[in-house]
Amino acid sequence: MAQTRRLPPPLPFSQQVAIFSRLAESNPKPETELNFTNPYTLVVAVALSAQATDVGVNKATKGLFAIADTPQAMLALGVEGVTEHIKTIGLFRQKAKNVIALSRILVDEFGGEVPDSRAALTSLPGVGRKTANVVLNSAFNFPSQAVDTHIFRVGNRTHIAPGRDVDEVERAIENNVPVRYQQDAHHWLILHGRYICQARRPRCAVCIISDLCPYEEKTI
Template sequence: MAKTRSIPPALPFADQVAIFSRLAESNPTPETELNFTNPYTLVVAVALSAQATDVGVNKATRGLFAIADTPQKMLDLGLEGVTEHIKTIGLFRQKAKNVIAMSRILVEDYGGEVPDSRSALMSLPGVGRKTANVVLNSAFGHSSQAVDTHIFRVGNRTRIAPGRDVDEVERAIEDNVPVRFQQHAHHWLILHGRYICQARRPRCAVCIINDLCPYEEKTG
């Protein structure tokens, strides 16, 4: 019988406050690096970003959103039009189908508006929990935590939010990160993972929370 990996305890409250105070001082208003103009273009952009880079998605959606920034305009553009715009993105054919199906549901069931409910968002084609949480946070100001591979890595390495899977890390952020930092927590963590606490070569020497991090493989 396989053993279940034990989860180390999260960092103490005082360390959490110190870490997020530094992150907040360094970047007071972090934002998603996906380009969007309204809740609809955000949900489309995040759905397209699965297994793709934000840079690649932004290149593809620049032209797309210029002509289709509402569900109805996207339906008017049609499947072939959407496919042509996003063909540089991985899994573009299925994603184009999802965008059209999502847009149709938004028009028919929500009057063309993006709902600010996690369950409603997750009922849309191509929208999972992570996408829903990004939209709730960035479009509607909810303190939701969208955990991706970067946040999963940072949460466990630093013990800010340790967990065996993304759901556990999401709960750990909600349980351990001080409330005043919850609104921007996932943005700070994803940016830290993307540019500093990288997977193969973490840049510990320039990390502003180096002295508070228990990660053992830090460079001297």
Template sequence: MAKSLRLPPALPFADQVAIFSRLQQADPQPETELDFVNPYTLVVAVALSAQATDLGVNKATKGLFAVADTPQKMLDLGLEGVTEHVRTIGLYRQKARNVIALSRILVEDYGGEVPDSRAALMSLPGVGRKTANVVLNTAFGQPAQAVDTHIFRVANRTHIAPGRDVEAVERAIEDNVPARFQQHAHHWLILHGRYICQARRPRCPVCPINDLCRFPEKTA
């Protein structure tokens, strides 16, 4: 029976401080690239972004949020109206049903307000742990870590927060990234993965942390 590969240790504290200090200097107040106007529209936008690009979601929600920026307005728009707005997004039919269903729950159970509890958010249709963490971090200022494929890649390549799955990486970020960087850590990491530490062709020569990165296959 083959032995499982042992994960490398996370970077030491001094290296973590150096990395996040550089990322902070380059972008002191990183923000999500999804457009939203309030916590509710953020929930909807992030739920719609699964297996879709932020740009594509923003194009679809520009018109949607102009007419429905609260759960009740979304219910008034109805399933057909929501579907028409989001039809350019992958899996749009199921996502439209989820938007209507979560809006109904918010109206009936939460007075039309978005709860600031991970468990409550994850009880909403179409809202998983990643979506809940994005909302907790961006809308409510909690240092929650929403780990997507970009963050998973960067965390493991650099050894900032090694983990075999997204929840393990989430815990590793919480355990190893210095507290003063926790609030913006997931935004810095996702942007770094999206624009620098890309999956197929990482841009190592222009990477601001390449001297601290443990990725053995750095590009020349």
């Protein structure tokens, strides 16, 4: 029988405060790097971002959102119209179908408005828990934690939020990161993972929290 990997304890409160105070000082108002104009375009952008880069999604949605920034306008384009705009990103055919399907549900069941409920959001095609958490955080200012591969890596390397899977890391952030930093925590962590604490070779020499991080394989 395989043994369950033992997790290290999360960093103590004082170190959590020290880390997030530095991240906050460095970037006081972190935001998602996906371009959007309203909750609906954010839902679409995040749904399109699966297995695609934010840069690639932004290029694809620039023209799309210029003509369709409501579910009604998106439905008028149809699957073929959406496909034509997003064909440069991965899985574009299925994503186009999902965008039209979620737009139809928003119109038929939610009066054309994006619901501020995780359960309602995850009922939409192509919208999982991570997408719902991004929307709740960035569109509705709810301190939800959208854990992706970057946050999973940073949470475990730094012991800010150790976890065996994304759900455990999400709970660890909620349980251990001071409340004052919860609203922006996932933005700071994803940006830190994307640009500093990278997967193959973390940039420890320029990391502002390196002295507080217990990661043993630091680069020089």
